Amino acid sequence: MSAGRKRILIVDDSAVMRSLLRTVIARDPMLEVAGTASQGEAGLDLAASLRPDLVLLDVEMPGMGGLATVKALRARGETMPVVMCSALTRRGATVTIEALADGASDYVAKPAGHADRSCAMEALAQDLLPKIRALTGRASRAVQPNPFPAAGWCDRQRPVSVAEAAVVAIGVSTGGPQALEILLGGLPAAFPLPVLVAQHMPELFTKTLADRLAARCAMGVREAAAGEMLRPGTVYVARGDWHMEVLPPAWIQAPASVRLTQTPPVNHCRPSVDVLLRSAVSVFGSGVLAVQLTGMGSDGLGGCSAVRQAGGTVLAQDEATSAVWGMPRAVVEAGLAQQVLPIQEMADAIRSFVALAECARSLREAAVS
Numbered sequence: 001m002s003a004g005r006k007r008i009l010i011v012d013d014s015a016v017m018r019s020l021l022r023t024v025i026a027r028d029p030m031l032e033v034a035g036t037a038s039q040g041e042a043g044l045d046l047a048a049s050l051r052p053d054l055v056l057l058d059v060e061m062p063g064m065g066g067l068a069t070v071k072a073l074r075a076r077g078e079t080m081p082v083v084m085c086s087a088l089t090r091r092g093a094t095v096t097i098e099a100l101a102d103g104a105s106d107y108v109a110k111p112a113g114h115a116d117r118s119c120a121m122e123a124l125a126q127d128l129l130p131k132i133r134a135l136t137g138r139a140s141r142a143v144q145p146n147p148f149p150a151a152g153w154c155d156r157q158r159p160v161s162v163a164e165a166a167v168v169a170i171g172v173s174t175g176g177p178q179a180l181e182i183l184l185g186g187l188p189a190a191f192p193l194p195v196l197v198a199q200h201m202p203e204l205f206t207k208t209l210a211d212r213l214a215a216r217c218a219m220g221v222r223e224a225a226a227g228e229m230l231r232p233g234t235v236y237v238a239r240g241d242w243h244m245e246v247l248p249p250a251w252i253q254a255p256a257s258v259r260l261t262q263t264p265p266v267n268h269c270r271p272s273v274d275v276l277l278r279s280a281v282s283v284f285g286s287g288v289l290a291v292q293l294t295g296m297g298s299d300g301l302g303g304c305s306a307v308r309q310a311g312g313t314v315l316a317q318d319e320a321t322s323a324v325w326g327m328p329r330a331v332v333e334a335g336l337a338q339q340v341l342p343i344q345e346m347a348d349a350i351r352s353f354v355a356l357a358e359c360a361r362s363l364r365e366a367a368v369s
Helices: 015-025 040-050 066-075 090-101 117-135 176-185 205-216 273-287 301-309 327-333 343-368
Strands: 006-011 031-037 054-058 082-086 106-109 167-172 195-199 220-223 234-237 243-247 257-261 288-292 313-317 339-341
Touching: 006 015, 006 040, 015 031, 015 117, 031 040, 040 054, 040 066, 054 066, 054 117, 066 082, 066 090, 082 090, 082 117, 090 106, 090 176, 090 205, 106 117, 167 176, 167 273, 176 195, 176 205, 176 343, 195 243, 195 273, 205 220, 205 234, 243 273, 273 288, 273 301, 288 301, 288 327, 288 343, 301 313, 301 327, 313 327, 313 343, 339 343
Parallel strands: 006 031, 006 054, 054 082, 082 106, 167 195, 167 288, 195 234, 220 234, 288 313, 313 339
Antiparallel strands: 243 257
16 A cells, blocks of 8 residues: 555446456556455445545445445445446436435446447546545645635625525535435425526436435425426426526516526536526526535636625535535635535525515515505
C-alpha cells in the first residue's frame, strides 16, 4: 500500500467488470485497489477487514445484491462512501435509486454500446474518477469571486429578505435522492408554491426517482412533462438528459409552464441547475427561492447569482450533511447564500420563508386598501 493513496474495494460478480474497474482506477496514481469480491457477503467481510476509503458495488449480483449489501454496510456502522455500478435499465434504475436513498453515495452507469474495451474504459473513467475524487475528499475546491462582498460567509441565523414567494427551485446532484426525500418529506400536501427540481441524473432514473418521492411525500411529485402548467403543492422533477425551463403564462392569470429542451449541456450537465434558475428568474423575478443541495461541481452558481441580483433568496445545504459539498460550497463561498442549513432543517426554513412572504403580502394589500 502506498502512503496517501485512496483505497478502493470492488464488489462485482462480473470478472470483466472487475478488470475494467481495476484498469480505470490504475489511471489515477493516487488511487489503488484494496481488494475485490464477486459477492455481496464477501464484500461485507472485506470492507470490515480492509477498511477501504470507498466501495464500488454492483447493483445486480447473485445472493446478496447491491441494495442488500448497502443496507448491511450501513447497519454495521460502516460510513465509507459507496458508489453503485448500475445498468441503464428500469430494474437497474429502481434498485439504484433505492440504494441511494438507503445510504449509497453515488452511482455510475456500466458502459454499454461502445465499439471496444478502450472506448468503454474511457467512458467509465470520465464518469467514475471525478466521483471517487470528490467522495474521498480529493476534488479541487476553487474559491469563487464574491459578487456580494458585504455578505461574506453566511450566518445561518441571518434573516432573509422577503419580497414575495412564487416558486421553489432546487438544484442537486450527488447524494440527491436521500436529501430530496428528507427535504420534500417535510413539506405539507397544501404547500402553496410549485417546486422545481433539477437533479443530475440520466433519463429513466429521474422517472424512477419521481415515483419513489411521490410514494413518500405528502406533496404530489412527478417527472415534468413539456407544456405542463405549474401548480401549487406539486413537485416537478426535470427529465434526465433534458433541460427544464420555466415559460411565462400564456394569458393573464394563467400559471407558468414547463419547457423541456435538449440544447447543449451547461456545466457538463443536462438538466442544468443554471438553466432552470435563470429561466425561473426571467418569469418570477424576486419571487424565486433557490435551494442548492449536495452535489459535485458548481452547477447552479450562475443561476443563484441571477436569483440574488433579481432580489430573490438562496439557501444552501451545509457541509456536514452533504454527500459532496461542491455545488453548495460554490454558492456559499461566492456569498450568495443567505442561510446555510443542515438538510434536516431545510424544509422548516422553506416553510418559514413562505409564511413570512404571505404575511408581507397581506400587509401590503391591507396598506393599499
